[in-house]
Amino acid sequence: MLITFAVAGYRSLRDLVIPLGRLTLVTGENGSGKSSLYRSIRLLADVALGRVIPALAREGGLQSTLWAGPEQISRRMVRGDVPVQGARREGPIALKLGFADQDYGYAIDLGLPIPDSRSAFGRDPMIKCEAVWMGEMLKRSNVLAQRAGAGVSVMTKGGTRKTVISDLASFDSMMTHAADPEHMLELLVLREKMKSWRFYDHFRTDADAPARKPQIGTRTPVLAADGHDLPSAIQTILEIGNGAELEASVDDAFPGSGLIVSEVDGLFELSMQQRGLLRPLRTSELSDGTLRYLLLVAALLSPRPSPLLVLNEPETSLHPDLLPALGRLIAAASKRSQVIVVSHAPTLVDELSKVQGCSILKLHKVLGETKIDDMTPPGWAWPQR
Known part of the structure; x- marks a missing residue:
């Protein structure tokens, strides 16, 4: 770790040395240096x-x-x-x-x-x-x-x-x-x-996003950074990962809902059955927030956990009601991987702050330089040229 x-x-990072925990939350106002x-x-x-x-x-x-x-x-x-x-x-x-x-x-x-x-x-x-x-x-x-x-x-x-x-x-x-x-x-x-190390930053969810289209499927223990292999990643979790945790994470955010992966001539497609609907919705029909949440589920429940997982503003396009479920998903992932989350969403920040051992780094700027509140920097020495 x-x-x-x-x-x-x-x-804006003139000279910054920071401690990291099993779960580290980086937060602060816009323009404070989080990105x-x-x-x-x-x-x-x-x-x-x-x-x-x-x-x-x-x-x-x-x-x-x-x-x-x-x-x-x-x-x-x-x-x-x-x-x-x-x-x-x-x-x-x-x-x-x-x-x-x-x-x-x-x-x-x-x-x-x-x-x-x-x-x-x-x-x-x-x-x-x-x-x-x-x-x-x-x-x-x-x-x-x-x-x-x-x-x-x-x-x-x-x-x-x-x-x-x-x-x-x-x-x-x-x-x-x-x-x-x-x-x-x-x-x-x-x-x-x-x-x-794995980095997930602003998954595409527009109409032409790769995750909305059927894709050639192979076993996928690690979701790609652009999320194009979402159906394969979900199916891999169901077969060799923690399928029960996957189902619980989807139900936590969308009560009564479940995921279906279909395969036709090697092409995999993901759909979502929601309570009250007569047919499942294809990924091309899902809202941006719903699709982004499913992408995060696939990333965080990887059957091959990374030693370090870094999420940049995972709350983007998610409805505030989904953020508590996302926080619980991230907290569970931090038991398998070291996780760094960059976020300024108050609901997600509050949810992660409840996690035992979560390190919180609150950024602000002084004369254009990023500083961190209430932090004693660890010892550090740079190599000399």
């Missing part, structure tokens, strides 16, 4: 998939995502005694991401590229340094693997450091290019764990 997440230099926090966790997962730089490019490039305020914000600036203004920088311009669980920690530092007139990829950020360490906090004595520039060194079984790569490209992470059973088994284990 992740116990710490750290981010620096990303949008930025969600995207920063997703960016960290992109490192393990080898796509952090393309992900940043889709956001407009590193320059567009960097913290836009001064390097340091003084108390006098906060009080309004002096204007907000920059000063001579003491550190390099960087976007940093990292996390720690009970066993290992990882951090990456991305910086501005060196100007090169010979390349058309002058906007791509450079990976300046990375580190993997044992335990919750980086120290000189517990570093297992470290990347500085183009070189990667690892700790050998004999306790000495050995360079295993000396020419790693600035756009390649050691997470994808130095993880192997011989030199760095821990890095390989960590990478596979990060690759299994």
Whole structure:
């Protein structure tokens, strides 16, 4: 289970280190930085998939995502005694991401590229340094693997450091290019764990949404991020997952209702039988909120639970009456997976707040910087370039 997440230099997240629980609720007013926090966790997962730089490019490039305020914000600036203004920088311009669980920690530092007139990829950020360490906090004595520039060194079984790569490209992470059973088994284990994190963000429910159309069906223990394989995912839960919990979750939100999965020539289609109707409704006939709730049910009741599940504003398009049922569904899922929920829906926030052990992070902004109320940040140290 992740116990710490750290981010620096990303949008309104100038320097944030947060504790994570089995169930963590991130809330706050519009514009407080909730979406930025969600995207920063997703960016960290992109490192393990080898796509952090393309992900940043889709956001407009590193320059567009960097913290836009001064390097340091003084108390006098906060009080309004002096204007907000920059000063001579003491550190390099960087976007940093990292996390720690009970066993290992990882951090990456991305910086501005060196100007090169010979390349058309002058906007791509450079990976300046990375580190993997044992335990919750980086120290000189517990570093297992470290990347500085183009070189990667690892700790050998004999306790000495050995360079295993000396020419790693600035756009390649050691997470994808130095993880192997011989030199760095821990890095390989960590990478596979990060690759299994799941993110669900604003399922499509419009008339042309993939979830509204029949789809080729195969066993689907994990719902796709766009929800196109909803019928297969539901049928998989019924066959090899907790079908009783699935039926109870649907009945909790829509009393007397049930789901039917039909198959014709390999195409699977989901329909919903509702109390009082003479025929079941196809997904093309369901309301946006009903379809979105069913997508969340399929995601949260996966027969193959993820070590980390992150939901961004799952209440979108749901009627307030459905939010208590959604809260109970999320609470049950947190017994199988670590769950982070980003939400500003009062009803859902209230429901999740009742869950024993739920960690609540309430975000607000001070001079454009995201802060968290009543939080003592965990210990954290970034690797040095």
